[in-house]
Amino acid sequence: MHILVTGAAGMIGRKLTERLALDGALHGVTIDKFTLTDVFPANAPPASAAVDIITEDLAAPDAAKKLIDARPHVIFHTAGVVSAEAELDFDKGYRSNLDGTLALLEAIRKAGDGYHPKLVFTSSCATFGGPFPDAIGDEFHLTPHTSYGTQKAMCELLLADYTRRGVLDGVGLRLPAICVRPGKPNKAASSFYSSIIREPLAGREAVLPVDDNHLHTHASPRAAVGFLIHAAGITREQLGPRINLTMPGVSCTVAEKIAALRRIAGDNVAARIRREPDPLVIRITDGWPHRFDAARARGLGFVAEQSFDEIIRVHIEDELGGVTA
């Protein structure tokens, strides 16, 4: 089996590739080739399979065609610029998130030899925009409040239409906020979701810019990779015409997260969180969806963590070698 990963240098793309290389197979079929593409150079995973690394912009002329000429059997399409970047740079956001996806879909459509790959697309819960019900059901409309969410919602529509017309076998996954992200705090409004766990565990202070009762829904990077792999094994018959799914996650308040951190790592670690309310971050994150039903995804066998404690433990295992500071 030949697997193409777009956005392979990104956090999800990298972790997905590592996991697939470790497994050596996808749903029982041996992986004999990876093609890893991104605008940044992807790292080759330790794999017995062949690895082809292509550093190029999907939206560039012929870039998608070259990738599809090799007829990958399964495509994990995780490429795209993030929310804040798409908001700051209008042209770049539409080019990367919309034009890149369209180029990929069009290259597949124009293959013209019966080629019909599985395509797993990472959408986002940023496709939702308030006002919201208490929990967002599977039939709630997409009215995004960002260009990023708009681009993802448009790609969901394209993916469903190309699937319906028999061009490919697509499935779109609306990921909840991924937590705990490795790396450093950054300017993104969502940065604190991860940093209030990651930084204290690493012996550093973290700033909490929102209220303790702020509620959000999370899944770990490991769970997100699990969603992508699970999605590749779902049949068209199981999915039906509605191929874009809200993924499950753990809904909890900041207070509950801090309590989980205290249970796992102790008072000293939890004490490294400093409260410093930021009106801008409060305003932005209050506009985000808080909680999802994700009934369809759960029914189709997608599994997230059961508690925020579990999300913290996954981070300690996967990023800290089981050790906390």
Added chain:
Amino acid sequence: MHILVTGAAGMIGRKLTERLALDGALHGVTIDKFTLTDVFPANAPPASAAVDIITEDLAAPDAAKKLIDARPHVIFHTAGVVSAEAELDFDKGYRSNLDGTLALLEAIRKAGDGYHPKLVFTSSCATFGGPFPDAIGDEFHLTPHTSYGTQKAMCELLLADYTRRGVLDGVGLRLPAICVRPGKPNKAASSFYSSIIREPLAGREAVLPVDDNHLHTHASPRAAVGFLIHAAGITREQLGPRINLTMPGVSCTVAEKIAALRRIAGDNVAARIRREPDPLVIRITDGWPHRFDAARARGLGFVAEQSFDEIIRVHIEDELGGVTA
């Protein structure tokens, strides 16, 4: 005021232009210029205003820029290919319905001199795809089952994002099935909605391909024009961030339509309907949405007919000079 109408040679575009020319003003402001564009030559309405007719494809290079260079104050964007054509010709559908809209929005964004027009966009209830609740509420998701519906839903998302970012002041109207359409029966699955009224009233036989209890929602061409004009007067504050609205209409069964025709034109006219079930038309139309709440639109003052009798009377007045055969 300078008004641009795209799709000006289409049924809605033509009737809108005629109405505006007759009124001579839009929401109290005198219209001094019309620009009418379409891929087919539009007719000049009898207007005291200047009329510029431009026969060109909106998606052609620089076509949108040339239209926007004249800085129209209000744009009625009704251009696009219809559902059946977009389904038969994949490239043409995306080019006309998506690329054409994107070209128009981009031309406005790139004007760069504070230009900020009102743009009224004709979307469609084909953006909805089953399974449906009994009545589709304003927060029901868009999961179209056609490429046409996909393209319209994508344009709704674009329009909302360009509006949110301050490029223009957009409003999208999901029109119900327009009935009674003038013209002749055609191959469209929806053709019978109009032909079972229009043909008997003109002394001709009509074929009814579906069951008498088939339910659908309709508004007259006159009501559709009314929606467009009303939308041009709605403020950003009234609309809020959710600028795409499902329009109201009359929900009724085929049996109720025939009863209305009998009340208005007599048994002889109603007897000109011949039942000839068509499994394909039954399958297609059963997949269409049947009924809408349209609570937001009604709350914002959009008004459709109150009964199917009224829809028939509008047709007799507007198309038959008040006379039936």
